[in-house]
Every structure is written in C-alpha cells, then in structure tokens.
Amino acid sequence: MAVLLTGGAGFIGSHTCVELLNANEEVVILDNFSNSKPDVLDKIRTITGKNFRFYEVDLLDRDGVEKVFAENDIEAVIHFAGLKAVGESVQKPLEYYHNNITGTLILCDVMRKHNCKNIVFSSSATVYGSPKSVPIKEDFPLSTTNPYGSTKLMLEQILSDVFVSDNDWCVTLLRYFNPIGAHKSGLLGENPNGIPNNLMPYICQVADGRLEKLNVFGNDYPTHDGTGVRDYIHVVDLANGHLKALIHSRKEKGVHIFNLGTGVGYSVLDIVKAFEKANNVKVPYVIAPRRAGDIAECYADATKALEVLGWKTQYDIEQMCKDSWNFIVTNRK
Ligand code: NAD
Numbered sequence: 001m002a003v004l005l006t007g008g009a010g011f012i013g014s015h016t017c018v019e020l021l022n023a024n025e026e027v028v029i030l031d032n033f034s035n036s037k038p039d040v041l042d043k044i045r046t047i048t049g050k051n052f053r054f055y056e057v058d059l060l061d062r063d064g065v066e067k068v069f070a071e072n073d074i075e076a077v078i079h080f081a082g083l084k085a086v087g088e089s090v091q092k093p094l095e096y097y098h099n100n101i102t103g104t105l106i107l108c109d110v111m112r113k114h115n116c117k118n119i120v121f122s123s124s125a126t127v128y129g130s131p132k133s134v135p136i137k138e139d140f141p142l143s144t145t146n147p148y149g150s151t152k153l154m155l156e157q158i159l160s161d162v163f164v165s166d167n168d169w170c171v172t173l174l175r176y177f178n179p180i181g182a183h184k185s186g187l188l189g190e191n192p193n194g195i196p197n198n199l200m201p202y203i204c205q206v207a208d209g210r211l212e213k214l215n216v217f218g219n220d221y222p223t224h225d226g227t228g229v230r231d232y233i234h235v236v237d238l239a240n241g242h243l244k245a246l247i248h249s250r251k252e253k254g255v256h257i258f259n260l261g262t263g264v265g266y267s268v269l270d271i272v273k274a275f276e277k278a279n280n281v282k283v284p285y286v287i288a289p290r291r292a293g294d295i296a297e298c299y300a301d302a303t304k305a306l307e308v309l310g311w312k313t314q315y316d317i318e319q320m321c322k323d324s325w326n327f328i329v330t331n332r333k
C-alpha cells in the first residue's frame with residue numbers, strides 16, 4: 001500500500017516525501033515538473049537512503065493518472081500539485097482554474113474508480129481573505145480576492161461535497177500559513193524562477209547580492225512596527241504536519257480541517273533583523289508603498305492541530321532563517 005504525492009517534486013512535496021520515507025511509508029510521486037526539477041528526486045533518495053516510484057505525469061492527462069493507479073496499490077493521496085503564484089493567477093485565470101480545478105477533478109474521479117478514498121489537500125491561509133481578527137481559527141469566515149485563492153476555496157468545497165456524497169471518504173484540508181526554510185542538508189529548498197514574489201526568497205537574493213535591496217511593502221499597518229505580520233513556518237515542520245494528518249486520516253473518515261502554522265506572527269522588519277543576525281549578512285531595504293491585496297496581520301490559532309493530530313512546530317525563526325540561507329549558499333553556481 002502506497003501514498004501518492006501529487007506535486008511531490010515541489011517545495012513542500014519534496015520535504016514531505018522525506019518525512020514519509022523516514023517514517024517507513026511507501027511513496028509514489030507524480031509530477032509534471034512545471035515548477036520543479038527532476039534532480040530533486042535523487043536528492044530525496046540521497047537524504048533518506050530510500051527509494052520510491054516516480055511518474056512524470058500531468059494531472060490533466062487522465063490516462064497518465066490512470067496508469068499510476070493501475071500500477072500501484074494507492075491507499076491515500078497527498079495532493080500538492082497546483083499552480084500557486086497569486087499575481088500570475090490574476091493574469092492567467094483560465095490556466096489556474098483549469099490546472100488546479102480540472103486536475104483535482106480528474107484525480108478524484110480516478111481515485112474513486114480505484115476505491116482510494118483518502119485525500120489530504122494543500123489548502124492555504126489565503127482562504128481566510130481579510131480575517132476579522134487574529135489568531136485565525138478554522139471556523140472563521142472564508143473569502144478570496146484572486147483566482148489562486150478561489151481555486152483553493154472551490155476545491156475545499158468540492159472535496160467536502162465528495163464526502164457528503166459518499167461517507168467512505170476521508171478529506172483532510174490543510175491550510176498552510178507561510179512556509180519558509182529548507183532541509184538542513186541544503187539539498188532541498190525553494191528556488192523560484194525570476195524575481196521572487198515572496199518575502200524569504202527575496203531576502204535571500206538581496207543577501208546574496210543578486211538583488212539590490214528589499215522593498216518593504218508598507219510601514220503604516222496597525223502592527224507593532226507598521227510592517228505586515230505573518231505566521232512563518234519551517235517547511236520541515238509543515239512536512240511533519242502531513243505525516244500526522246495522514247496517520248489521523250486512516251483512523252477517522254470525514255472532512256477534517258487544520259491550520260498549519262506556528263501561532264506566532266513576525267513582521268517584515270522582524271524577519272529582516274532575524275535573518276541578518278542568524279546569518280551575519282546585511283539585507284538593505286527601503287520602505288515602499290503597500291502591495292495591493294495585502295493584509296496587516298495573518299497568523300494561525302494552531303490549537304486544533306495540536307489537540308487532534310498531536311502536531312506542534314519545532315523550529316524557531318532563527319532556524320528558518322539559517323536553513324533558508326544555507327540552501328542558497330549550498331546551491332550557488
Ligand atoms: P511547488 O510549485 O513547489 O510544487 C507544486 C508541484 O506541483 C510542482 O512540482 C509542479 O511541477 C507540480 N504541478 C503543478 N501542476 C501540476 C499538474 N497539473 N500535474 C502534475 N504536477 C503538477 O509549490 P509548493 O510551494 O510546494 O506548494 C504545494 C501546494 O501547497 C500547492 O498546491 C500550493 O498552492 C499550496 N500552498 C503553498 C504555499 C506556499 O507558500 N508555498 C502556501 C499555501 C498553500
């Protein structure tokens with residue numbers, strides 16, 4: 001019996017694959033490499049000393065997905081595969097809806113045909129829109145402001161409807177906050193193409209001298225220093241959350257929703273200072289106008305994941321900054 005990781009060559013999927021293999025789970029990965037590279041697979045094998053099957057398949061290719069299920073005894077799916085850039089989703093809504101929604105519909109249909117009814121889905125804190133207060137609990141109202149977020153919200157609804165239609169399913173919706181950091185080996189991490197949109201990859205490129213300075217998007221938010229506050233979580237902690245969610249999903253059918261965050265918020269300037277201190281580097285910055293669509297504060301109430309899954313984070317902001325930087329230094333060309 002194996003666990004299928006769609007998008008398992010990506011940032012969060014590759015780290016989750018390591019944690020699953022270390023826990024002696026049998027893993028199969030499916031990925032089309034639209035946002036990842038094949039060398040990640042051997043890096044996972046090097047780190048774990050373990051092997052797994054891999055299929056270069058696009059979720060939109062139904063026959064390809066069928067083949068994966070026909071050739072393996074898939075017991076559960078952790079579904080990471082999807083397009084994830086918020087700004088790009090505004091420019092390319094059809095591509096985002098097609099890839100994320102249609103891809104998931106095909107996946108679930110093939111799962112149903114093969115009597116595999118356990119899915120753990122990568123959702124996002126983006127489904128909380130502009131939260132009325134922080135920390136954010138799972139039962140807060142949901143809304144979105146861009147096509148990427150809409151795909152997450154729609155897929156949460158679709159997967160919940162699947163459970164309503166057939167109570168044999170287990171649907172686990174994991175709402176991630178802001179994953180950063182990298183595997184301590186320096187072999188796995190986040191390597192976005194072009195100029196990064198997200199804070200930590202941008203800081204890394206500034207520290208590395210590839211970008212001149214960080215633009216801090218707004219210092220007039222109602223936060224302790226005026227800059228935006230987020231819940232940064234080490235990707236290895238996040239990966240472990242998937243292992244815990246998988247174990248729980250085998251015991252209890254239903255729709256289960258969990259925030260995966262640390263419960264602690266850091267501002268942009270907190271992160272800049274922590275990064276400089278942890279790595280003994282300089283991160284020059286200027287204050288720039290607010291970024292459209294940003295909110296002041298977003299951090300999780302992660303009590304439910306602790307109480308139900310027994311999951312809590314281990315790595316602090318210093319370790320997140322060190323590991324993010326180590327990945328850059330290790331992979332310098
Ligand atoms: P990623 O882009 O690194 O990984 C996604 C993987 O899916 C990539 O390897 C890509 O090649 C693959 N993929 C995309 N479309 C595919 C398709 N049609 N068929 C097969 N493979 C496909 O992203 P990530 O950061 O690892 O995110 C994983 C999931 O978590 C995504 O669904 C993302 O939306 C969600 N998420 C990410 C964040 C974050 O900040 N990284 C936050 C919240 C939610």
Ligand code: UD1
Nearest residue numbers: 086124125126177178197198199202215216217228268294
């Ligand atoms: C982003 C996504 C969101 C996703 C979340 C988790 C956007 C608009 N939103 O949120 O859908 O769920 O990641 O991965 O991409 N900042 C700067 N300068 C920069 C970059 C960022 O000041 O160059 C600030 C932002 O204003 C924000 C904070 O840093 O206050 C974090 O930004 P980012 O890393 O992009 O994540 P989110 O906006 O929280």
